[in-house]
Amino acid sequence: xxxxxxxxxxxxxxSELAAQKIKYFAQKDGLDGNVGVRVAVKGGGCSxxxxxxxxxxxxRESDKIVEQHGVKVMVDKKSYIYLVGxxxxxxxxxxxxxxxxxxxxxxxxxxxxxxxxV
Amino acid sequence: xxxxxxxxHDLIPDGAMEERYGWELPAVFTTASSEYLAAASGTxxxxxxxxxxxxxxxxxxxxxxxxxSTNKVEDLAPGxxxxxxxxxxxxxxxxxxxxxxxxxxxxxxxxxxxxxxxIDWLDKYTIMEELEVEDQTTSEAMLHLxxxxxxxxxxxxxxxxxxxxxxxGVAPAEIAGLAVxxxxxxxxGTPGFALLLSNQDAPALWKHLVENGVTAMGAxxxxxxxxxxxxxxxxxxxxxxxxxLEAGLIGSIDFAKGCYIGQEVIARLDTYQKxxxxxxxxxxxxxxxxxxxxxxxQDGRVVGRVTSFGSIPNDGHINGLGYVRKAAALExxxxxxxxxxxxxxxxxxxxxxxxxxx
Numbered sequence: 001x002x003x004x005x006x007x008x009x010x011x012x013x014x015s016e017l018a019a020q021k022i023k024y025f026a027q028k029d030g031l032d033g034n035v036g037v038r039v040a041v042k043g044g045g046c047s048x049x050x051x052x053x054x055x056x057x058x059x060r061e062s063d064k065i066v067e068q069h070g071v072k073v074m075v076d077k078k079s080y081i082y083l084v085g086x087x088x089x090x091x092x093x094x095x096x097x098x099x100x101x102x103x104x105x106x107x108x109x110x111x112x113x114x115x116x117x118v
Numbered sequence: 119x120x121x122x123x124x125x126x127h128d129l130i131p132d133g134a135m136e137e138r139y140g141w142e143l144p145a146v147f148t149t150a151s152s153e154y155l156a157a158a159s160g161t162x163x164x165x166x167x168x169x170x171x172x173x174x175x176x177x178x179x180x181x182x183x184x185x186x187s188t189n190k191v192e193d194l195a196p197g198x199x200x201x202x203x204x205x206x207x208x209x210x211x212x213x214x215x216x217x218x219x220x221x222x223x224x225x226x227x228x229x230x231x232x233x234x235x236x237i238d239w240l241d242k243y244t245i246m247e248e249l250e251v252e253d254q255t256t257s258e259a260m261l262h263l264x265x266x267x268x269x270x271x272x273x274x275x276x277x278x279x280x281x282x283x284x285x286x287g288v289a290p291a292e293i294a295g296l297a298v299x300x301x302x303x304x305x306x307g308t309p310g311f312a313l314l315l316s317n318q319d320a321p322a323l324w325k326h327l328v329e330n331g332v333t334a335m336g337a338x339x340x341x342x343x344x345x346x347x348x349x350x351x352x353x354x355x356x357x358x359x360x361x362x363l364e365a366g367l368i369g370s371i372d373f374a375k376g377c378y379i380g381q382e383v384i385a386r387l388d389t390y391q392k393x394x395x396x397x398x399x400x401x402x403x404x405x406x407x408x409x410x411x412x413x414x415x416q417d418g419r420v421v422g423r424v425t426s427f428g429s430i431p432n433d434g435h436i437n438g439l440g441y442v443r444k445a446a447a448l449e450x451x452x453x454x455x456x457x458x459x460x461x462x463x464x465x466x467x468x469x470x471x472x473x474x475x476x
Contacts, residue, residue, distance in 0.1 A: 043243025044185025046381040048207055052246075062246075078246045108207075115377055117207065 011064060011075040011083045012039050018090040018099065019069035025055050033057045036065075036072030039088065039101075041079035045115030047108050049082060051101045082118060124167035125259045125317035126324050138337055139230035141168040147334040150342070151430045156333030157308070157343050161265040163327050164335040166312065167320075169260060170228030172236060176249035179224045183217060186243060186379055188362060190372040196221040199286040199301065201370045203362045204239060209383030210358045211365065212239060214350070218288045218301060225288070225301075226251075227312075229352035259320035262303065263332065264310040264343065272300065272311060275330050288314075294326040306347025342428035346437055348399050348469040354410070354425045355397055355439060355469070363393045364441065366469035395422070396447040397469040400438045402427065406461025408438055413456030414463055420456060421446040424463070439469065 014022075014037070026035040036059070040052040059065060063074035075083060086103040090096075097113060106116035122141040136145040143165070147153060156162040174183075184192035189202035199218035203211055213236060216227040228236050233253045240251055263272065272278045278291040278300060288301045299314040315323060328334050335343075350356045350365045362371055362384065371384065387393055402408050414422035427438030442465065446453065452464045 041245050042185065043182055043245050043247060044379055045377045046207075046379065048243070048379055049245070050185065050377065076246050082245070110377070110382055 011080050012073055012086045012088055014068050014071065014073055014088040015090065016069050017092065018088050019071045021090045021099070022055055022071050026057070029055065031055070031057050034072055035070075036074055037088075038063065038074040038076065039079070039083060039086075040076035041082040046110040047115040048117035050115045052079075053088075053099055122168065122256060124165050125320040126165050126167075129321055129324060134336070136337060139168045141230075143168065144334075144336045145338050146336040150336065150338040153333055153335045153339035154342050154346075154430050157265050157335055157339065158346070159266065160333065161263065161267045161271045161331065162333040162335040162339075163324070164262045164264065164337075164340045165259070165324070166262045167255075167259045168230050169255075170226075170230060170233035170236070170253070171255045171258065171260065171314075172226040172228065172233060172251050173254045174224040174226055174240075174249055174251045175222075176247070178247035179249045180217075180219070182240065182243065182247050182249060183224075183226075184375070185377060186239070187215070188367075188371040188378060188381075188384065190375040191217050194219040194224075197282070197287050197289060198284055199225075199288060201286060203367055203370055204236065205362065205378070205380035205384070206358065207379050207383075209361045209380035209387065211356045211360050211362055211367075212236075212358070213352060214356055214367065214370065216286060216301075216303065218286070220288055220299065225314075229356070232352055257317070259315055259317050261313045261315075261320070261324065261327070262305070262310055262340075263313060263327070264305050264308055264335075266309060268309050268311055271330075271332060293323060296323050296326075298323065305343060306349040308343065308347050338429055341426075342430045345426050345428040345439055346432065348397075348439060348467070350397060350439070350469060351426065355441075360441070361387065361393075363387050364395050364397060366397045393444065395441045395443050397425075398422075398440060398442050398447055398465045399467045399469060400424070400427075400440050400463040401466050402436045402438060402463050403461040404434055406436075406455055406459065406463070408436065408455070408463070409459070412459055414440060414442060414453035415456050416446050416451075416453050422453060437466075438463070 022037045038054045042050045062077050065074050089100045091100050105118045109116045130144045134144050135142045180192045187202040187204050189200050196219050201216050213232045218225040276293045283289040291300045296319045301312040303312040304310050408424050408427045412424040413420040422442030424440045452462045455461050
């Protein structure tokens with residue numbers, strides 16, 4: 001299920017808390033300018049595919065970009081089909097896992113949540 | 119179907135060929151038992167050009183292989199290598215591969231006939247990674263120099279300096295004026311070296327070895343050497359019906375490196391000691407005629423199966439390999455051959471193919 005905003009299709013939607021955390025980590029890393037997060041999928045990992053998250057302000061030609069909550073969300077084009085409909089959340093608190101991908105396409109995920117299969 | 123022929127084909131005497139893995143291979147040069155004896159106590163050479171060889175290039179090769187297999191390969195520097203197992207998401211064996219960083223490319227040695235499966239598997243999991251994989255099996259030759267004296271032969275007669283050669287790694291060398299990549303490739307407990315070179319130079323290197331004290335070894339003796347050293351082979355001891363812990367491949371698994379396909383299953387099997395069967399070495403009784411797949415019986419129930427056996431008796435007995443259920447897999451345990459076959463098979467030990475992690 002693709003998420004659309006102003007007629008533009010978004011692969012990945014991020015929560016407001018996730019956006020805040022991205023800005024916080026970017027500031028800690030000393031990143032200037034319009035802060036962004038690149039999300040992608042790599043092959044392998046305990047369930048077969050692995051999420052990749054990179055806080056960066058570098059745009060690439062291979063990215064689909066949409067701005068949400070003041071953060072540039074860049075989705076690697078080759079990973080797009082695996083991520084359509086995914087929500088990037090942030091799980092806080094003592095038992096929090098940090099950044100969490102909630103992916104409706106994932107049939108299976110591994111125990112720690114970084115790997116999945118479709 | 120046309121059979122592949124190695125670069126050494128014209129050196130082989132007529133009538134000595136057999137078909138294996140889609141290749142025409144020499145079965146025997148002199149006698150299988152003398153060839154086996156040379157490998158077990160001296161130095162012998164076997165043409166393993168039929169072993170799958172892929173060349174992988176691109177920035178993400180080792181990174182991807184690390185996420186698809188059991189051993190830690192992401193940090194292999196040029197000259198280093200490691201055995202690792204490609205696994206399915208249920209922790210079953212796809213293939214045992216030997217990954218070597220040659221410098222210009224990553225060499226992936228697969229089992230015979232599994233090259234395309236490996237290429238397809240890597241392709242399936244390539245999403246944004248940068249890598250290219252090509253099958254170079256027929257474009258170069260590879261010889262396996264094996265035996266307790268193989269290292270000595272290379273250093274003294276071959277004039278190769280081996281101090282820089284790391285376990286399962288590679289070093290460039292020159293033997294009789296020919297450019298050769300020397301790869302450390304033990305055959306179970308027997309020392310061995312794979313010699314990788316051009317098809318054009320292979321006949322000259324073969325002649326040089328054979329004329330300088332190395333025994334030419336055919337497929338029959340090589341297979342017995344494999345069984346005697348409890349080295350699992352694809353199709354008999356390895357494949358999707360088995361997981362790496364059953365096959366005794368624990369030395370090729372890194373339990374601390376993190377995520378790879380099937381990792382959770384393999385970690386659980388190890389932690390909770392849930393391995394259901396073991397690959398064992400077997401000694402058959404003198405009158406028995408083992409066959410592949412033959413059942414092994416205890417108290418009237420089939421508790422195992424024969425997977426491989428040698429053709430040359432050792433001390434009057436043929437040795438073999440088989441999978442036996444955990445409860446029956448005890449050293450010294452004698453199992454009956456499933457009728458109508460006669461005789462028994464005694465468990466003499468467990469298969470342990472060690473890697474750098476042992």
